[in-house]
Amino acid sequence: MSPLLRVEDVHIRFGGVVAADGVYLDLEPGESLAIIGPNGAGKTTFLNICTGYLKPTAGRVLFEGNDITGQPPRAIVRLGIARAFQIPQLFLEHSVLDNMLIAAAARTRAWNPFRAMVALPERAEMIGLLRQLGVADTAEQRVDGLPEGVRKLVDVALALALKPRLLLLDEPTSGVSSSEKFQIMDALVQALKNQAVTSVFVEHDMEMVSRYAHRVAVWNGGRVQMVGTPADVLADADVRRDVVGI
């Protein structure tokens, strides 16, 4: 099977910092890949390059065989790549549900200026997504009054609302209480499986990684240090020393 996403020899640097130093990675359709690595390793930068937020100085990004390098995020999003952010990116002055409805309108191109947003037929679907992520009770609240943990989940829900084929999650449950983490990830992974969504998630919690990832890529100094099954990667002595910290 040809890869859904192929990243070839991607480079980028910020002043003296090399944030991507010849990154190669292939994603198989339907898989769930975890990215681990120390802070500053270039994990977020990798997602920024894949989604067109940053243009690499060298290298290519292919989605379903098509070169998408340097296209703007909105074009890449329309091809079917959605993203949840490490720092939630939400419409702060709107309610949670209105955030979701804007996403639904964006997906279905519901730009008829005389049709009220509250009447969008995707309303129930959006509330369903919020329920899956356990934040349906905040639907009518304005985002700027919500705690960080809830905002993270709303940010993930916004990405899901686009019905992507590839979902990139940057530390999706950081800031979410550890008692809820697994419950939410269970629901999320189930939802991704049902819709056959391929996913990449950056994660620091090794228990989360071994439970939810099919494969793990270890980032270090702007490079992919190792790729393998969670068991293999977590058994590796270098990884245990550099990343896991034991």
Added chain:
Amino acid sequence: MTQLSWLHRTVILALALGVAVMPTLYPWSQVLLTLALAKGLAVLGVVVLLQAGQVSFGHAMFVAIGAYSATFLGRALGGGDLVVVLLGGVLTSVAFGLVIGVFVVRYRYIFFGMLNLAFSMVLFSLLEKFFHITGGSDGLRVLRPTLFGQSLDRATFEGILFYLTLALALGLGWLVHRYLQSPLGQALSAVKSNETRLEYLGVSARHVLLVGYVVSAALCGLGGVIIGLVQGLVTPELGYWVRSGELVFIAILGGASNVTGAFAGALVFEVVRTYAAAFAANIWQMILGGVLLLIVLFAPGGLIALYGNSVKKLFARTRTEP
């Protein structure tokens, strides 16, 4: 919620009815009200852009573009028809809005505001300089158009223009309200709060803003055509930067987040200005400035928020009573 919006609708219709009968009771008020409503249409344009957090300090240029293009058209047609000059003025404003908009929607905040100002100053000086076409600072006389081929005397024309403007204010106010409630209008306020997320939903913030910009140009242009017709004269002063500031002033006075606020603000502004100019000729600007200061300090949501709050209090009180 539905109770309130039902109440709002009733209040708006009652006010519109009040405005509609005013000229039959006080004939002198007709011109004043027509001007106020026309200005309200222009302010509504500014209010649309304020949803995206963008303040234009040059929007009077579209008032001037509407007024001058309608006047040129009218003079070329030997008066022309009211419908034709209105459409001509609005379409020209839309065309200019599109061209200028494509350029300015790449900028935000102070740059957006100043670029609009710059365009309006260029237009102002062109209107002054090319006096053999534009009449220079003396301006051009506006020929009275016919209505569906019928020529009208002045009183009839002014009456028709007044009721037409009132109908346009109600109709377009309602349409703009619908637009702002639609996903496209909600995306405008999303431009204000998070362009990154908008982009990552596959939406171009520039396109969203451009639609708003063209809508605002059309509204200002329409207001301009009507102002020109009422005054019987168009001068470059219509597009002067002070006039642009006035539109922003009225938008904030009325309540920047609200369609009704644009018209409420314009009516209050014109009435205060007329009376203050008559009774306190030298200090009317000071009076208006003082009013705005009070609004900004004590009712940042504008006149409409003052009204909204008192309605809410009223409802809260009736509800707590057993």
